[in-house]
Amino acid sequence: MQISIGxxxxxxxxxxxxxxxxxxxxGEFFYLETQADEIVLFTEPEDLIAASSFGIGEKVRRGLRxxxxxxxxxxxxxxxxxxxxxxxxxxxxxxxxxPRTRLSCKIQPGTHxxxxxxxxxxxxxxxxxxxxxxxxxxxxxxxDSGEIMIEKL
Amino acid sequence: MCTVGGGPDIxxxxxxxxxxxxxxxxxxxxxxxxxxxRCPSCKSRNVKPS
Numbered sequence: 338m339q340i341s342i343g344x345x346x347x348x349x350x351x352x353x354x355x356x357x358x359x360x361x362x363x364g365e366f367f368y369l370e371t372q373a374d375e376i377v378l379f380t381e382p383e384d385l386i387a388a389s390s391f392g393i394g395e396k397v398r399r400g401l402r403x404x405x406x407x408x409x410x411x412x413x414x415x416x417x418x419x420x421x422x423x424x425x426x427x428x429x430x431x432x433x434x435x436p437r438t439r440l441s442c443k444i445q446p447g448t449h450x451x452x453x454x455x456x457x458x459x460x461x462x463x464x465x466x467x468x469x470x471x472x473x474x475x476x477x478x479x480x481d482s483g484e485i486m487i488e489k490l
Numbered sequence: 491m492c493t494v495g496g497g498p499d500i501x502x503x504x505x506x507x508x509x510x511x512x513x514x515x516x517x518x519x520x521x522x523x524x525x526x527x528r529c530p531s532c533k534s535r536n537v538k539p540s
């Protein structure tokens with residue numbers, strides 16, 4: 338399935354227990370702040386920034402939209418917590434940036450070395466989102482497991 | 491790239507492969523990964539691995 342995502346839009350995959358949001362990176366760069374270094378992540382204009390949350394409804398969609406907006410438009414840094422930091426369990430949203438993202442329900446958030454895997458709810462397991470000109474291609478999405486919504490970012 | 495928003499946990503950070511770059515216009519030095527590098531300070535694409 339192919340979906341169109343404009344420069345000022347965000348697409349949601351709304352499931353039974355989780356929500357997945359995706360927007361274009363527009364070639365912007367992103368700051369990753371580790372304890373030792375600041376790493377700048379560069380992207381291509383058609384790359385995707387994806388955010389996943391275990392929750393549904395307008396409140397969750399708004400949170401995902403705000404997260405993507407802060408990262409892309411305000412150059413908000415991604416602050417990296419050390420392993421085992423007590424704040425890790427408070428985190429509600431996972432982010433993936435690049436040309437491809439795979440969703441899995443079988444990984445622990447923030448512990449996966451495969452950098453194109455994002456944790457998500459069970460109904461989204463196996464979904465793959467690929468960047469394409471003007472939008473994204475979504476494979477493995479069962480339309481019975483949720484709906485797709487597009488809103489202004 | 492996969493990480494967590496809102497006070498993120500990026501996971502296995504030590505496995506990220508970042509290169510050192512220097513901007514030839516403003517002399518800014520930075521670590522980066524990904525394609526089409528440019529200086530995060532002055533936005534110049536006149537950068538080189540250092």
